[in-house]
Amino acid sequence: MNTTTPLVIVTGACGGIGAAVTQHLLTEGYAVLACDTQEQILSNTQHPTEKCEYYPLDVTDETCVQHLGDYLRQRRQPVQGLINCAGIVHAAPLLETTLEQWRTVHAVNADGVFLVTREVAQYMIEQQPQDPTNSRGIVTISSNAANVPRAEFGAYGASKAAATRVTTSFGLQLAPHGIRANVLCPGTTRTPMVTDSWNGEDRSQTPIKGSLENYRLGIPLGRIAEPEDIAEVATFLLSPRAKHVTMQSLTVDGGATF
Numbered sequence: 001m002n003t004t005t006p007l008v009i010v011t012g013a014c015g016g017i018g019a020a021v022t023q024h025l026l027t028e029g030y031a032v033l034a035c036d037t038q039e040q041i042l043s044n045t046q047h048p049t050e051k052c053e054y055y056p057l058d059v060t061d062e063t064c065v066q067h068l069g070d071y072l073r074q075r076r077q078p079v080q081g082l083i084n085c086a087g088i089v090h091a092a093p094l095l096e097t098t099l100e101q102w103r104t105v106h107a108v109n110a111d112g113v114f115l116v117t118r119e120v121a122q123y124m125i126e127q128q129p130q131d132p133t134n135s136r137g138i139v140t141i142s143s144n145a146a147n148v149p150r151a152e153f154g155a156y157g158a159s160k161a162a163a164t165r166v167t168t169s170f171g172l173q174l175a176p177h178g179i180r181a182n183v184l185c186p187g188t189t190r191t192p193m194v195t196d197s198w199n200g201e202d203r204s205q206t207p208i209k210g211s212l213e214n215y216r217l218g219i220p221l222g223r224i225a226e227p228e229d230i231a232e233v234a235t236f237l238l239s240p241r242a243k244h245v246t247m248q249s250l251t252v253d254g255g256a257t258f
């Protein structure tokens, strides 16, 4: 990989949104360190290997995350930022959620954001004297479920609320180092996380219409998001184009929550 091109670390890079984010960043001229526990979807796409490298990373494993920091220090490549995209969903009402399920979803969605951001941000601080932009970025892909109670996603929403707050709190500490930290909250997006439960049918009309029993409004724009809709906004928040935006949470859900 070319070591002078600014590098972006993307976790969950092999998932639906992560792959779209990776593609978008490559198109914008960044190099990408594509981190995930599985590499299947990435190998199906045509990323140029000189600009995109797969790095096996379990965001819940502190030692593994520390090795990522060591790896970045060895490379000495300028890091433009981090996109925390790794995530898992757990769909069940809270009364039917076990402690183990609660911990599992928090381990990836909340602990993972904390561990990876702490590690990458530390290296970005070390690099500040060489940064010509003074506007590098960290973006966490949270969820609109972080902002509203969800009858069927209680543990997931709580884990995403933690991801949102830890990111904006990092933003406060990182601002003097020229590092912005923002949150993007997608609504329902057409990725395996959602479509795996559709049994091969297109069930996008369900979130679009909403559900009174689940206290869920529909989607006023009349469509669910495509991964590219999320990638476009994530890339903007990461880039110096958003140089005066930090500690903000931007919801990208077609108006489903407000």
Ligand SMILES: NC(=O)c1ccc[n+]([C@@H]2O[C@H](COP(=O)([O-])OP(=O)(O)OC[C@H]3O[C@@H](n4cnc5c(N)ncnc54)[C@H](O)[C@@H]3O)[C@@H](O)[C@H]2O)c1
Pocket (backbone or CB within 6 Å): 011, 012, 013, 014, 015, 016, 017, 018, 035, 036, 037, 038, 057, 058, 059, 060, 084, 085, 086, 087, 088, 089, 108, 112, 141, 142, 143, 144, 185, 186, 187, 188, 189, 190, 191, 192, 193, 194
């Ligand atoms: N799809 C949606 O409707 C939706 C809505 C709101 C928020 N989100 C969030 O967007 C992000 C991306 O989700 P997606 O829809 O692309 O889902 P996805 O299931 O397609 O991708 C998630 C990726 O995260 C990876 N991952 C899971 N655990 C990991 C771990 N411990 N370490 C490293 N990687 C791990 C998976 O291997 C997968 O590649 C998630 O954080 C998700 O919560 C998705």
